[in-house]
Amino acid sequence: MAFSRFACMKTFTFSTLPPLQDFQFLTDSSGYVLTQTGQLYRFAGQRTTLVETPRQFPISHFYFRDQTHGALVGTAQAPEAPVQKGGGAAAALPLLLLLWVAWQGRRKAAAGPLAAAWGLLLVTSALLFSCSSAWQQYRTPDPTSPHATVLTHTPLAPLSFHRYFANKGQQAFVALTQNQGSSWETHVMPTNFYPSALAAVGRNFVVGTYARQEAGPVPLHGDGDLWIYGTEATRTPRLAANSNLHPYGIRLSRGVTGLLVSAQDSALYVFGSDRMPTLPSSVMSATAGNIFVLPSSLQAPTKLVDTPDTVDVQSLSPAQTGELWVTMAGRKPHLSRGTLGYVALPAKRLLRFAAGQWRPVTVPPFTSFEQVAFVPGTPTGYLLAETGAILETRTNGETWHPLASRAVRRLHPWQHAITWLQGENQLVLHRTPGRE
Incomplete structure (x- = not known):
């Protein structure tokens, strides 16, 4: 020294x-x-x-919340996990319905092209309206700033597998230690996104992801989530039922570049890309903002702050x-x-x-x-x-x-x-x- x-x-x-x-x-x-x-x-x-770390994956990020307890994250090529029911299926359903309506319209085009066109327009409009309006009740302008929105929905929930198909063959991992890295408990994360940030909220670890932050032969994709590892339930009783195999998390619809835990206002700041629109829309995917502010309980109300671009x-x-x-x-x-x-x-x-x-x-x-x-x-x-x-x-x-x-x-x-x-x-x- x-x-x-x-x-x-x-x-x-x-x-x-x-x-x-x-x-x-x-x-x-x-x-x-x-x-x-x-x-x-x-x-x-x-x-x-040298600390012996799991050999299943290269380390991209690490964080120790004290001398003893730490976490590692990273990605590696692995066999594709089976597609599970959840967000992916829900997002695909409206597209399948639209394709079916279009196909039916083509079948009936000879008999009534105008009626088929009107039918397609009505069904599509009704579908999109029903998908886009339900979440609006959970979004209100922040009276303190035109650049902020208050969200009153409860974002924390068990998450299903989330994939970006261009990341085919990739698997995300997390490893946890309670003894200064002498041994690690390794888990496959339910995503093939890149872990992009790691922090501790209380005794729980929070992992942020970014579907693909770099552009190249594979297009970038500004989607991402928060994944929670740990069962400390002092501020968030729901986490008592959390599982490392099926962790709780938050669908962000934006890529994460960093996490910051602020003791000053007892908040978790999640920052990165702006929203990634989805179909059907959700309150997260339809609200502009690249800074997500959560209380330490990880519960509503939360806030989205939008930068000028x-x-x-x-x-x-x-x-x-x-x-x-x-x-x-x-x-x-x-x-x-x-x-x-x-x-x-x-x-x-x-x-x-x-x-x-x-x-x-x-x-x-x-x-x-x-x-x-x-x-x-x-x-x-x-x-x-x-x-x-x-x-x-x-x-x-x-x-x-x-x-x-x-x-x-x-x-x-x-x-x-x-x-x-x-x-x-x-x-x-x-x-x-x-x-x-």
Whole structure:
């Protein structure tokens, strides 16, 4: 362990490890690191120990809620799970009915083409109206902001298998430990989506998914869900019946890029892509918004907050004032010849949600930002510029000043400190002012 010229800063260098992908501090000098090769290590000072993890899948994300209890998620190629009854069948039924009506209309076209056309129009209109109107009673405008919607339905329920057919052969996994990773309880998740975020709500783990976040030979798909693992029922009595084989969850109809548990307002923030419309519509798929705010009970009422465009939210952090700060992805969805892809944007914007309105933030000379993170309970926050520089605020974002500029790649608040990953294999812990 090395101390920088700042007395409040510690630097840990792991020169024997491959380049790091992510990390988590559990004390001011110990925690876990995940390498880009998918290996998990426990570190104490400069010393590292390889953690034996399940061989069924490569690790994409990990999280420990304390020294003992942790979770891993990832995907691997596996035999396709059998199609189960549930959301997929329900979504397909209206399409099958429409095809049947169209076929009947064609059969009768010779006898009465006008009657068949009117019949098709009436049946289609009635079907779509009945499918689209039932959920509207659960959606009301938020009186505090034109960019927010209050949802009064109960979203948490046991979920059936959810698949994106372009991910054929892929299977998602979760593994849980109660003994610092000495052993793992591995479960096949009921989806072939990519696990894209992992957090702990109380003693339960929450997994966010994104059907396909990258565009390429296989089209991207902005769908996703929340899956809950654990049976702690203190705030959510329904979870007493939760099962790791058939977990509870929430159909989000949008891809998840991150999860944030806020002790300040006892909320879970789920952020990522804007909605993915479905047929039939649901309150989630029909309501714009790329930030989903749930109380710690994971029950209604919940809220959807919509950013000014359809760009994915890349990072999110609430300030001590209650304002939300976000950084946006540097690309925008674009439909070309029936295929969904991306158009590159000139910068990753920084936005501030204050008094119910979104306001762009500029911090010259920087124009593009990877991440924003406020230290809970303090007016101090940090910005990671796309150049790898870090900026600090001690005034809830009113003013910013440079802090570090050495190829920083990721920020994580920890207690009254900010921690970051710089270069290939260095971690830094920097205590906030007044907390040295």
